[in-house]
Amino acid sequence: MTRRTPVFRGFAASLLPLALVACATQANPPPVDQVSASAAPATASAAVPTTLPPVPQPPERPVAPESVTDPAIPREQRIANFVDYTASTYGVEPRHIREVLAQAQLRQPILDAMSRPAEAVRPWRDYRPIFINDQRINGGIRFYRENRAALDRVAAETGVPAEMIVAIIGVETSYGRVTGNYRVVDALYTLAFDFPRRAPFFAGELAQLFALQKAEPQLDLLALKGSYAGAMGMGQFMPSSYRLWAKDGDGDGRRDLLTHLPDVFASIANYFVVHGWERGAPVVARADRAPGAEDFRPDTMDPVHPLAALAERGYTPRAGEPVAEGATLISLDGDSGPEYWLGYRNFYVITRYNRSPMYSLAVHQLAQAIRAGAAGP
Numbered sequence: 001m002t003r004r005t006p007v008f009r010g011f012a013a014s015l016l017p018l019a020l021v022a023c024a025t026q027a028n029p030p031p032v033d034q035v036s037a038s039a040a041p042a043t044a045s046a047a048v049p050t051t052l053p054p055v056p057q058p059p060e061r062p063v064a065p066e067s068v069t070d071p072a073i074p075r076e077q078r079i080a081n082f083v084d085y086t087a088s089t090y091g092v093e094p095r096h097i098r099e100v101l102a103q104a105q106l107r108q109p110i111l112d113a114m115s116r117p118a119e120a121v122r123p124w125r126d127y128r129p130i131f132i133n134d135q136r137i138n139g140g141i142r143f144y145r146e147n148r149a150a151l152d153r154v155a156a157e158t159g160v161p162a163e164m165i166v167a168i169i170g171v172e173t174s175y176g177r178v179t180g181n182y183r184v185v186d187a188l189y190t191l192a193f194d195f196p197r198r199a200p201f202f203a204g205e206l207a208q209l210f211a212l213q214k215a216e217p218q219l220d221l222l223a224l225k226g227s228y229a230g231a232m233g234m235g236q237f238m239p240s241s242y243r244l245w246a247k248d249g250d251g252d253g254r255r256d257l258l259t260h261l262p263d264v265f266a267s268i269a270n271y272f273v274v275h276g277w278e279r280g281a282p283v284v285a286r287a288d289r290a291p292g293a294e295d296f297r298p299d300t301m302d303p304v305h306p307l308a309a310l311a312e313r314g315y316t317p318r319a320g321e322p323v324a325e326g327a328t329l330i331s332l333d334g335d336s337g338p339e340y341w342l343g344y345r346n347f348y349v350i351t352r353y354n355r356s357p358m359y360s361l362a363v364h365q366l367a368q369a370i371r372a373g374a375a376g377p
Contacts, residue, residue, distance in 0.1 A: 051304040052326040055276045055348055061240045062089075064192070064203030071196040078193060082203060090211035097210055100221050104189035110182065111195060113228045124332035124339065124358055131171050131362040132369065140170045140370035148374075151265055154249070159279025160269040163374070167367035168268050168353065172236040176259070179234060180227040184209065187230040188239070205230055208239040215243060218254060233257035234264045237271075245271050275352040276345060282322035283347045283364045287329070287340040290314035296329055301351045301360075303327045303344050310342070317342055330357045 067073065067081040079101060087094040144151060144166045151162035166175075173179045188209060191202035209230075213219045226232035230239065237246065237257055246255040247270045249262030256263050293314025298305065303326040310316070310329060317323050327342040341361065343351075350360035 050306075050309060052306060054300075054302040054304055055345055057276065057352070058244075058274055061208070061244070062204055063200035064207060068192075068203045069196070069199035071199075075193055082192070082207070086207040086210050090207060090214065092210045092214055100185060100210070101189065103222055104185045105183075106194055107182065107186050107190050107228075110187055110190045110228045114191065114195060114198075122358075124361075125335045127358045128362060128365070132365050136170055136174070136366060137369045137373060139175050140166050140366060141373040143169070143175045144370055144374045147261060147265075150249075150262060154265045154269050158269040158273050158277075160272045160277055161367065161371070163367040163371040164272070164363070165265055165268045166370055167363045169234050169264070170366055170370075171359070171363050173234050176234045179236070179258070180225055180232065182226060182228050183222065184224045184226040184230050184232050184239075185221050187226065187228055191230070202230065205239050208243055212239050212243040216255060218256070224258075234259070234261075235268045235271075237267065241271060242267075245274050271353065272349055275349045277349045278345050281346050282324055282344050283350070284330075284344060284361065285317040285321035285323060285327075285342045287315050287321075287342045288318055289338075289340050290316070295331070297331060298328045301328050301343060301348050301355070301357060303348050305329070307342075315340060315342070330361070332358065332361075 063069075064082065065085060068078050068085055070078070073081070083094050083097045083101070086092055086097055140163075144163060148162070151165060154160070154165065155162040169175055185206075188202055188206035192199055192206045193203070195202065209221065213221055224232060227236060231237060232239075232242070235257060242255070242257055245267065246257055247263065247266035248255050249260075249264070249266030255267065257267055287310075296310075296313050296315065303324070305327055306325060307317070307323060307327060310327060313329075315329055321342075322344075324344040327344050328348070330341040330343050332339045332341070343357065343360070347357075347360055347364070350363055351357065353363075354360065
C-alpha cells in the first residue's frame with residue numbers, strides 16, 4: 001500500500017495490473033452523526049464554511065534525491081549514488097546493497113504494465129464486476145468464517161471492521177492466492193532507474209526495502225516476490241508501508257506479511273488507523289443530483305466539503321443513506337448512467353491504500369456483501 005501511489009493491491013490473474021500496483025501503495029474531525037439522510041440540511045447557511053480541514057495524515061515518506069533519480073546522470077552513477085544514499089540514510093552495509101543490486105534485473109514487462117493502469121481506462125460499470133461477483137464474495141465469506149476469531153479480535157481492538165480487512169485481501173490478492181510473480185527487488189530496481197517519471201518514489205521504496213530487511217532479517221530480498229510495482233504479501237504492502245506500519249499480530253517477535261495471518265490482519269487494520277479511520281463512522285452515501293445542477297469534480301478525495309455546501313451545488317444524500325459532516329463528491333459511469341456518491345472520512349482512508357475512488361468503492365461494496373453473507377447460515 002502506498003500512500004500516494006495507486007495499493008495496488010488486487011484481482012483475477014488476467015487483471016493483475018488492477019491491484020498489484022497498490023497499497024499500503026496511505027486523526028480527528030468532529031464526531032459523525034449516522035442519521036437518516038432526510039436530516040441533512042437542504043441548503044447551506046451563511047455560517048457554513050466553504051471547506052473543512054483535511055484529514056490529518058502521517059508525514060510523507062521520503063523519496064530519493066536527485067542524485068539518484070535525475071535521468072541526465074549516467075545510470076551507473078545513479079546506482080552508485082543510490083548505494084551511498086541508502087547506506088547513509090538507513091545504516092545498511094554498502095557492500096550488501098551492491099551485492100543485491102548486482103543480481104537485480106531490468107524487466108521490460110514492468111515498464112509496460114506501469115504505462116497502462118486499469119483504473120485509468122475502465123469505467124465503473126466495467127471495473128465493478130471484476131471485484132463484486134459471486135466468486136469474490138463467496139471467497140470472502142469463506143475466508144471470514146475460517147478466520148472469524150482473529151479478525152473479530154483485531155476489529156474490536158482497532159475499530160476497523162473485519163469485513164473491511166477481508167475485502168482488502170480479496171481485492172488485492174484474491175485472499176492470498178495471487179500475490180505477484182515479480183521479484184520485488186527487480187520491480188523496484190526497474191522503476192527506480194528506468195522509469196524517470198516516478199523514480200523518486202520507487203528509488204525511495206528500494207531504499208526502504210533494504211531498511212526493512214535490516215529490521216526483519218528473515219526476509220530474503222532475492223527471493224521476495226510481489227507485484228510489478230513492488231508491493232508484497234497478502235495485503236500488498238509497499239516496503240515503506242511494511243517497515244513503518246506493519247504489526248506483529250501474535251507477539252512472535254517478527255512481522256510476516258507474506259503468509260502469516262495474525263500479522264496481515266493487524267497490519268491492514270493499523271494502516272487504516274494510522275491514516276485516520278474513525279470507528280463506527282460511515283464510508284459512503286449514494287447521492288442525488290438536482291435537475292440543472294452543474295458538474296462538480298473535486299480535485300481531491302479529502303472530505304473537506306460540508307454537506308450544506310454540496311447541497312447548494314445540487315448534490316444531497318439519498319433518503320435513508322448515512323450522513324457525516326464532511327464529504328467529497330464522486331461521479332462514476334454506472335450500468336444505468338451516471339452515479340453520484342458522497343465519500344466520507346473513512347472512504348478517504350481507503351483511498352490512502354489505493355488512490356482510485358473506484359478501488360475504494362469496490363472494497364467497500366465487497367465488504368458489505370461479505371458481511372451480509374457471513375452473517376447468514
